[in-house]
Amino acid sequence: MKRRLTWWAARSGIADRLARGSCTVWERRVDALTSWVRAGRRADLDGWRAALGPVLRLVVLGVALCAVWAVVRAWPWLMGLLAGCWIRAAWRAGKATSPEAADEPPADAPAMPDVEAVRRLLLDVMGDASGVHLRTVLAHLQEHGQWEGRKVADLRVHLERLDIPVDRGVKVGRTPTWGVRRRDLEAPSPAEPQEASPAPSTAA
Incomplete structure (x- = not known):
């Protein structure tokens, strides 16, 4: 019984770390893409001309997503590769956002007294x-x-x-x-x- 509880606790910890890491990875990707789209707006133009840059970048993102979808449908085994890359990134991000890591400053953080x-x-x-x-x-x-x-x-x-x-x-x-x-x-x-x-x- 004790061994089963230990196994369940370890399994729950792994799932929790992957869940937290997935949220962090998703947030980072959304922030990066949002910043990239916003950067397309030209400050020297007004009205619809200034919005052309972000619109074109949104179109590029849409085309890229369609291309990825078409490639995955043609070669379904690529989905496993993409899932593996996501799990690896989520596992690493989950470690940085763990409750234990949140309670102590990074080991290589700059010395900032206050x-x-x-x-x-x-x-x-x-x-x-x-x-x-x-x-x-x-x-x-x-x-x-x-x-x-x-x-x-x-x-x-x-x-x-x-x-x-x-x-x-x-x-x-x-x-x-x-x-x-x-x-x-x-x-x-x-x-x-x-x-x-x-x-x-x-x-x-």
């Missing part, structure tokens, strides 16, 4: 711009030997744990994607004590 240090780092990378993309921040960290092998989604989760506002529509140049805005970084932290407003004078 939220203020992170805010200063983001502002330094941002420069004079109104925002910065997370992929730019990740590239900066990796150039300095930190966060090697990690992805934008990992950095996003790390910043959200620190209560730093992250938005998927931050636009730098003409590309909106996951990033941080200057106005959110320069706003006072909720943890910081607010200065007491001076009491109104009662002197005549």
